[in-house]
Amino acid sequence: IGLNNLDFHYPNRQEVQVxxxxxxxxxxxxxIALVGSSGCGKSTIVQLLERFYDPTHGQIVS
Structure with missing residues (x-):
C-alpha cells in the first residue's frame, strides 16, 4: 500500500490542512504503528486508507 504525496483537509474545515x-x-x-501527538493526523491516515475520505491531492495505491 502506498500513500503518495497526499494533501488532505476535511470538507467542512477547508482552511485547515491536515x-x-x-x-x-x-x-x-x-x-506498522502510527504514533504521534493528539491532532497530528493518525486517525485521518486510517480514514483515508479505509476510503472514508479522498485525498485533496496525491494518490493511494493498493
Whole structure:
C-alpha cells in the first residue's frame, strides 16, 4: 500500500490542512504503528486508507 504525496483537509474545515505532501509505504505482510501527538493526523491516515475520505491531492495505491 502506498500513500503518495497526499494533501488532505476535511470538507467542512477547508482552511485547515491536515496532511501536506505525506508519503507512506506499507510492505506486504508487515505491521506498522502510527504514533504521534493528539491532532497530528493518525486517525485521518486510517480514514483515508479505509476510503472514508479522498485525498485533496496525491494518490493511494493498493
Amino acid at each position: 496532511l501536506k505532501n505525506f508519503n507512506l509505504t506499507i510492505e506486504p505482510h508487515k505491521q
